[in-house]
Amino acid sequence: MEREREKVTLIALAAGSFLTSLYAGYRLDGIGRTIELPLFGIEFHLISTPLWILAGLATLLCLQQLFHEIWHHGVWLVGIYALTGLGTTLFYVMFDQGYTWYLVTLVLLLLALFLIYWMVLEMYALRSHIQSELPDEEIALSDWLPALPTFMLFTMLSYYCYTKWYLGEDGWTFGYARQGYLLFQLLAFGTGVYALWIPQGLLGRHIKEELQESEVLHKLLPGGGGRCPECSGEMRARGMACPECEERKRVAFCNVCELYVASCSGCGLGAQVGAVCKGCEQPMGGLHCNACKHAGPVRFWSST
Numbered sequence: 001m002e003r004e005r006e007k008v009t010l011i012a013l014a015a016g017s018f019l020t021s022l023y024a025g026y027r028l029d030g031i032g033r034t035i036e037l038p039l040f041g042i043e044f045h046l047i048s049t050p051l052w053i054l055a056g057l058a059t060l061l062c063l064q065q066l067f068h069e070i071w072h073h074g075v076w077l078v079g080i081y082a083l084t085g086l087g088t089t090l091f092y093v094m095f096d097q098g099y100t101w102y103l104v105t106l107v108l109l110l111l112a113l114f115l116i117y118w119m120v121l122e123m124y125a126l127r128s129h130i131q132s133e134l135p136d137e138e139i140a141l142s143d144w145l146p147a148l149p150t151f152m153l154f155t156m157l158s159y160y161c162y163t164k165w166y167l168g169e170d171g172w173t174f175g176y177a178r179q180g181y182l183l184f185q186l187l188a189f190g191t192g193v194y195a196l197w198i199p200q201g202l203l204g205r206h207i208k209e210e211l212q213e214s215e216v217l218h219k220l221l222p223g224g225g226g227r228c229p230e231c232s233g234e235m236r237a238r239g240m241a242c243p244e245c246e247e248r249k250r251v252a253f254c255n256v257c258e259l260y261v262a263s264c265s266g267c268g269l270g271a272q273v274g275a276v277c278k279g280c281e282q283p284m285g286g287l288h289c290n291a292c293k294h295a296g297p298v299r300f301w302s303s304t
């Protein structure tokens with residue numbers, strides 16, 4: 001419930017800072033005194049230019065908090081946005097400056113397409129991984145898939161309108177270049193949030209569990225790569241509840257050898273249950289509870 005309210009707050013903050021940034025960028029005449037940078041004759045407005053940049057960064061920060069479990073997807077999305085925006089702008093502004101600019105824009109747009117391809121591959125790999133673990137889970141990505149090219153298209157259209165407006169040309173904007181820029185920016189923002197929302201909901205919790213699992217395996221089997229000491233098969237993390245006080249303990253388990261690795265009560269290192277601890281040479285007869293100090297065979301503990 002807490003997390004739900006946090007999500008709503010973050011999405012509202014992201015939308016708010018996005019609108020602020022959009023408005024500051026939209027005021028082409030600028031707010032505040034104009035300062036001319038000596039470089040390329042770029043104009044800089046004392047209030048609206050920093051506002052545009054800072055509010056844009058605040059938007060990214062809110063989105064990062066919102067989608068922290070899958071934020072590398074967010075970074076790729078920002079990459080798609082930047083490459084597409086830059087490519088489109090360069091294409092129309094440098095239209096008559098020779099064909100090298102065509103090549104530059106082509107490369108930028110192809111890189112954006114490559115990022116989309118990469119994101120799709122990653123999502124499908126993750127889905128088949130989850131389905132191999134949980135065959136009953138139905139995960140459909142068909143609604144999510146079109147969101148990425150649509151996001152790129154909206155970004156292209158918005159920067160097309162922006163350059164037309166900036167150059168004072170009509171193009172195919174029917175005199176609505178300014179409004180077109182705003183509309184397609186909003187649509188791109190919405191599609192981008194959607195493109196992150198779906199994987200976060202589907203996979204976020206799983207990714208978190210997986211991270212916890214790899215943490216447990218890494219702690220109990222340092223240098224072992226999470227492999228079973230007997231058969232070298234992959235081990236899984238498993239929660240075990242103490243028969244006396246129900247305190248939960250995380251152990252590594254190989255279901256081929258039915259072998260457990262748990263932290264040793266003597267030295268704290270991971271040791272194979274039923275063998276001698278390699279750290280302190282104390283025999284590991286069973287599992288040891290950190291809370292009530294109960295120690296006994298694994299069969300008395302229930303897995304959770």
Ligand SMILES: [Zn+2]
Binds near residue numbers: 129130133210
């Ligand atoms: Zn998994």
Ligand SMILES: [Zn+2]
Binds near residue numbers: 228254258
């Ligand atoms: Zn094994």
Ligand SMILES: [Zn+2]
Binds near residue numbers: 264265267268269278
């Ligand atoms: Zn030990």
Ligand SMILES: [Zn+2]
Binds near residue numbers: 244246
């Ligand atoms: Zn206990």
